[in-house]
Amino acid sequence: MSNKPELVCPAGNLPSLKAAVEAGADAVYLGLADDTNARHFPGLNFNARNLADAVAFAHARGVRVFLAVNTYPQQAAMPRWQAAVDTGARAGVDALIAGDPGVLGYARRAHPQLPRHLSVQASATNIEALRFHVEACGVRRAVLPRVLSMAQVEAVAAKAPCEIEVFGFGSLCIMAEGRCYLSSYLTGESPNTCGACSPASAVTWTQTADALESRLAGLLIDRYGSGEKAGYPTLCKGRFRVEDRLYHALEEPVSLNTLALLPQLIAAGVRAIKIEGRQRAPAYVAEVARTWRAAIDSAARDPVGYCVLPAWDAALASLSEGAQTTLGAYHRAWQ
Amino acid sequence: MNTDRLQVAIGPVLYYWNREQLLGFYARAAESDADILYVGETVCSKRRALRTDDWLALAGDLAAGTGKQVVLSSLALIEAESELGQLRRQVRALASHPGVLLEANDLGAVQLAGEAGVPFVAGHTLNVYNVETLAVLAARGAIRWVPPVELSRDAITDVVDAARARCLAMSTELLAWGRLPLAHSARCFTARAYDLPKDQCGFRCGDTVDGLMLATRDGMPLFRINGIQTQSERHCNLFGEAADIRRRGIAALRISPSTPDDWPTIDRLIAQARTPAPLAVTDADLCNGYWFGKAGMAPA
Structure with missing residues (x-):
């Protein structure tokens, strides 16, 4: 099996999805146009019909589609979250991304063939929390929160009972995701x-x-x-x-950028690198996807000789919040 | 425990008090009229005024000497191997000490408690928003849950009713007085406030008994910095709603202590919970909004 991590790119709408696919994404993730996902922004996201179009476009080009149903349904609203899972399954998405054990449990019962990924919103920061989600919800992959240092990512990935996906680039949550009110x-x-x-x-x-x-x-x-x-x-x-x-008592307006850590992430066995930004324009998504495609290919081809090309840094810096990037919690000094 | 009336719990100390303050606080808590006492460190594993063994011994002593239910709270954010090791030790110790419960504040703790057969309280950081999730925790040994601080009274009631309909053996405890824990981060905001690296923080969170106030640029007090935790600056106080809370099937009210010596307040709150028809509390400086389905910082 290749140790080259999958590049997972955001798609807030069909043009962004096409941009990501054409720029070299291995997978795209998206949500429905309601509060069942963590980028519930006006004018963003998909309905049942254009979700099918998105899946058809991506699949025709060998790219996978993940549906995020990753907010936490309250009791009375549970049927709507279940319907979102059903919509994804009917559209033929390749995986569900969810954090709520209730939603994951429903998906497992209703659509057992649909792979389940643990959302970053579940804030699974340690091996025992991952074991919980694998045993209780049957997750195949988990997205780690952006609160772990590189050494902690390595320690978790080494013993993880499931595939590990990490954030590579984009807006930075400084709080443990899913635990911030x-x-x-x-x-x-x-x-x-x-x-x-x-x-x-x-x-x-x-x-x-x-x-x-x-x-x-x-x-x-x-x-x-x-x-x-x-x-x-x-x-x-x-x-x-x-x-x-x-x-800036909590955090400066900066973006996460882990290009420099790519060989370490690959060596740690990370299976996928996620790009944040479903709220971003297609041109942004295309630029980030193109840059990360080149970087991942380079790091996988020659991990020892890998270096971050100035052109990549320049491309990403120009897109970043406050035009500044950080290694975030991966770098212990940030903490 | 008498379950005919609302129970009162004294939640874990969220701040970094010194050993003397902690031991003094729990000596006084033992004499209080509270039904449930939480002990243990939930915010930062580096705080060592009491170490894991000290907390376990304190929990054992309180359980044996007071007749109160004693619960050992665990960390809310578990990242390092050392923190996991500490949690494993806590769970192992409780497995052979059935008089003390665990409060699981991370699903990693749920996993370990479930495997060891240790009954636990599902803390408010576990993100239980519906009965499907609660049922998963119940199957692992949860006997009580504390709803996330942002859930409204109606949303909580829906889960309580659904749990009853499913015959889950589960009671509910509400964080009803104190500052609301709103977020946890890898970053220590106290260390950041003093321009110190987290690894050389100098334990500056111990300089004050209740954290650092964060205000907007124009002077409005907003949050309270407590190491890696961000809290509301305002206190919530739902004790005036005690009758309605009881009607909704909630079994216990939690007081989250702010200072080591605020016993006049704590004693008054406990007495208020024992009153059949407590007076409504109206105070513009409260943050009771979540309970009423509003923004958390709304007074009511």
């Missing part, structure tokens, strides 16, 4: 319940005499002077006061 604390909507973090409907921008202010649910997230680049007010990336200091 900051957004619902302010807005009533969280990734777990609504598939939304710091939802656009709660955002307001105010231009004052000397600054541009971003607010979420009326609370000041950041203020930008004339020379500063304003960013989307994701709540963990604002500037706050702690004691007498004003700073």
